[in-house]
Amino acid sequence: MTEPLGTDLITAALSRACTSSFESALQVRSTLLTNTIAYAARLIRDVLPTAAAITVDTEENELHEVRDAEGKTLWWAPASVGHVFNDTLVDDVDDLFRQAIPFGGLVGAGWGISDKGLPYRDVKLPEPPPAKRHARAYANHEGVVCHVHADLVAADVSSFTLVDPEGQPMSETRDRVRAAITNAGYAWPTGELTVGLHGTERPGPATDLAIACAVLAVTGDIDPLALKRTILLGELGLDGRVRAPGVRFRYADICGAYRRVIVAASTTPAGAAYPVPGGGSLHAVSDLRQVLDVLAQPAPVVPAADDRPQGTPGENAGNCAQCGRLLIWDASGKRVNDEWGEYLCYGPRPEGARSTVHVLAAPKAAEAQN
Numbered sequence: 001m002t003e004p005l006g007t008d009l010i011t012a013a014l015s016r017a018c019t020s021s022f023e024s025a026l027q028v029r030s031t032l033l034t035n036t037i038a039y040a041a042r043l044i045r046d047v048l049p050t051a052a053a054i055t056v057d058t059e060e061n062e063l064h065e066v067r068d069a070e071g072k073t074l075w076w077a078p079a080s081v082g083h084v085f086n087d088t089l090v091d092d093v094d095d096l097f098r099q100a101i102p103f104g105g106l107v108g109a110g111w112g113i114s115d116k117g118l119p120y121r122d123v124k125l126p127e128p129p130p131a132k133r134h135a136r137a138y139a140n141h142e143g144v145v146c147h148v149h150a151d152l153v154a155a156d157v158s159s160f161t162l163v164d165p166e167g168q169p170m171s172e173t174r175d176r177v178r179a180a181i182t183n184a185g186y187a188w189p190t191g192e193l194t195v196g197l198h199g200t201e202r203p204g205p206a207t208d209l210a211i212a213c214a215v216l217a218v219t220g221d222i223d224p225l226a227l228k229r230t231i232l233l234g235e236l237g238l239d240g241r242v243r244a245p246g247v248r249f250r251y252a253d254i255c256g257a258y259r260r261v262i263v264a265a266s267t268t269p270a271g272a273a274y275p276v277p278g279g280g281s282l283h284a285v286s287d288l289r290q291v292l293d294v295l296a297q298p299a300p301v302v303p304a305a306d307d308r309p310q311g312t313p314g315e316n317a318g319n320c321a322q323c324g325r326l327l328i329w330d331a332s333g334k335r336v337n338d339e340w341g342e343y344l345c346y347g348p349r350p351e352g353a354r355s356t357v358h359v360l361a362a363p364k365a366a367e368a369q370n
Contacts, residue, residue, distance in 0.1 A: 053125060138258065176208060195215065318360060
């Protein structure tokens with residue numbers, strides 16, 4: 001809308017207000033249609049999970065047809081007796097269209113004219129969210145590797161649950177990690193987010209960085225594979241900065257499974273606190289964005305070990321000399337894991353056991369590496 005020449009101040013202000021309201025209404029209308037289709041898609045896929053597109057009768061404001069990604073018709077009006085997409089479900093979808101279509105804006109929302117012609121319009125359904133996203137990250141607390149498991153599932157109400165190895169809530173850590181991620185400029189995920197820690201009885205602030213990276217992995221900001229063979233150590237500030245965790249460990253104790261350590265730049269002297277053997281790498285970072293830059297680089301390749309036991313994939317390799325679990329040769333025939341497919345040994349172990357990976361009870365015991 002344009003203001004005529006010579007318009008007085010009050011008229012000009014009303015004109016601008018009207019323009020702003022008009023633009024807001026267009027945006028709200030677009031959002032209404034987007035949300036209507038998303039909701040309709042959810043209702044339809046509850047019984048027709050392969051549904052990918054629909055045809056709507058915009059004169060009667062009713063659903064006309066449902067098709068899969070190959071164009072095969074899954075349902076068409078009127079509903080057949082005994083069809084899984086019954087009259088009650090169809091009525092629920094039709095009610096949505098009866099409320100939304102009168103507001104118009106169908107062309108702008110991408111509702112194309114069907115091959116049948118008007119009043120039929122074709123609408124592509126939004127891609128369904130993945131059922132579940134999973135990621136793991138690793139920290140080290142008091143010489144014990146701490147595993148951080150993150151799971152994100154679609155949910156109508158978003159939530160974030162963080163628990164320690166005993167299943168107890170970690171409220172302060174949860175709030176600190178969430179603030180650090182959002183203040184660093186990353187979007188907080190929608191859905192039901194659950195993060196659990198395993199392998200250490202008393203997790204401390206040193207696990208903050210691993211928790212944050214596990215969360216960013218399930219959201220797609222980090223490739224989950226980049227977290228393998230990587231130890232993340234650091235307490236997070238509310239602004240996303242990484243602080244020295246106040247813990248020490250000998251890199252040589254875990255280098256069989258991990259080849260990269262990421263720590264706070266304020267750790268001094270980093271090399272003395274975290275000695276890295278040949279083939280490994282240590283990275284000092286000051287904030288979350290630097291952490292993601294490091295994780296975008298490939299991890300060091302683990303050198304081959306000629307004296308590593310050989311076996312037939314899938315066969316019994318004996319018991320772990322530390323935890324006693326049954327070990328099985330993996331697909332490579334060069335490494336072993338337990339019956340759950342886990343390479344790492346995190347308890348219960350006898351006093352004095354230092355390896356964080358399973359150790360073969362054989363004349364030439366070798367560490368299986370992740």
